[in-house]
Amino acid sequence: MTKRTAAKHKIDRRMGENIWGRPKSPLNKREYGPGQHGQRRKQKLSDFGTQLRAKQKLKGYYGDLTEKQFRKIYGEAERVKGDTGEMLIGLLERRLDAVVYRAKLVPTVFAARQFVNHGHVLVNGKAVNIASYRVKEGDIIEVRQKSKQLAIIAEAIALTERDVPDYLEVDNTKLTVKFVRTPGLGDVPYPVQMEPNLVVEFYAKN
Template sequence: MTKRIDAKYKINRRLGVNLWGRPKSPLNNRDYKPGQHGQRRAGKLSDYGIQLHAKQKLKGYYGNINERQFRKVYQEAVRRRGDTGENLIGLLESRLDAVVYRMKLVPTVFASRQFVNHGHILVNGKRVNIPSYQVKVGDVIEVKDRSKELLIVLESIKSGERDIPDYIEVDAKGTKGTYLRVPTLSEVPYPVQMEPNLVVEFYSR
C-alpha cells in the first residue's frame, strides 16, 4: 500500500473538504485540520492561497497526482484550443484511472490507479496498465475476464454510493463501458466545488 493511499483522508482534513463525498471521511466528525494546531481559527487566505487551494483540491481528487504530472496536464490544456479550465477538466476526466473510477469498478480513485497498474483493465481489447493513459472518445474499457469476479469489483458495482455519469455508457453487467464524450465541468459529478479557472490563474502568475 502506498503512502498516498494510506493518507487519502489526511488530504480531506488538510483541505477542509470531504473531497470524494465518502461517508467514511473523518472530516464528517472532525471538521478541522489535523495536528495539534488544527483547531485554531484559520486566517483569511490571500489570492495566491485561494488559487493554491483550488489546485490542491483538483490534484488531490484525482489520486493526489504529483506536481510534475499535473503541470504536464495543464500545459497540454493550454496548448489545446478553447477554454483552458475546461480543457484541464476534460484531460483529467479522460485519464484511464478516472474513467475506471467513474464506471464504479472500484470504490476509490486510489484503488482505481492500483487496479489499472495491476493489469486488470483492457482498452479496446488490449491490456493497459498506465493510470494516466488518455482514453479517447469511443474507446471501450472493460475488466479482464479473470478479474470480473474480484470482490472489490462486485462490491463496487453494487454500491449505491455513486452514480455513473452520462458521458460513460456501461453495460448491464457493469464491467464494460464506452467513453462517449469528453465532459464539461458542469457534467462532472464532483462532491465539492472545483474551480479550474483559479488553477489557470495560479499557473499564469
C-alpha cells in the first residue's frame, strides 16, 4: 500500500465516513473506527467535538491540509464580505490541486497535489507547480504537452464514481479546463455532507 493510499484510508477510518466516495475505502467493508476499541458504541459528541470533526473532515478532504494552511484560508474567508462558510468552500475549490482533481485529470486529491508539484500543469499557458495556487474565474488550466500521455490521466477520466461539476468546462481531448465560476457549497459534489457552518463556529470559539 502506498503512503498516499494509507493516508486516505486512515482519514476515512478516523472520520468514520468514506469522504471521497472511493469504492476501495475500508468504510465500505467495516463502518467502525480504527483500533482495538473501534467497535464500541460511539459516544454522542459534544458541540466542540462536532465542530472539530466538521473541520477535520473538510481539511482532510482537500488532501489533509495542515492546520496552519487551513487556518490561513479560513482567515481569508472571514475577511471577505458575505457568508464565511460559503467563502471558505469557494477558496478551497479555487486551489489548483482541487481544480485538477475536480476535472478528473487525476484519480485522487493527493495525486492532484503531486501532479501539480511535478510540473505537469499550465495555467493560462504558464507552468505552475504550486498546489495551493489560487485560480481565478476564466483561467485555463491544461496538462503540459509532454505529460498528456501519462497513464494516470486516462485512469482518472475513466472513473465512474464522480462527475465533473458544472463550474468547470473540461475538454478531455485537449486536456484543458476552464474555471468558469467560484462555486458555493451547494455546487460542490461532495460524497458526504460537509458543514462549513460548524467550522465557522469552531474558529469563533477557539
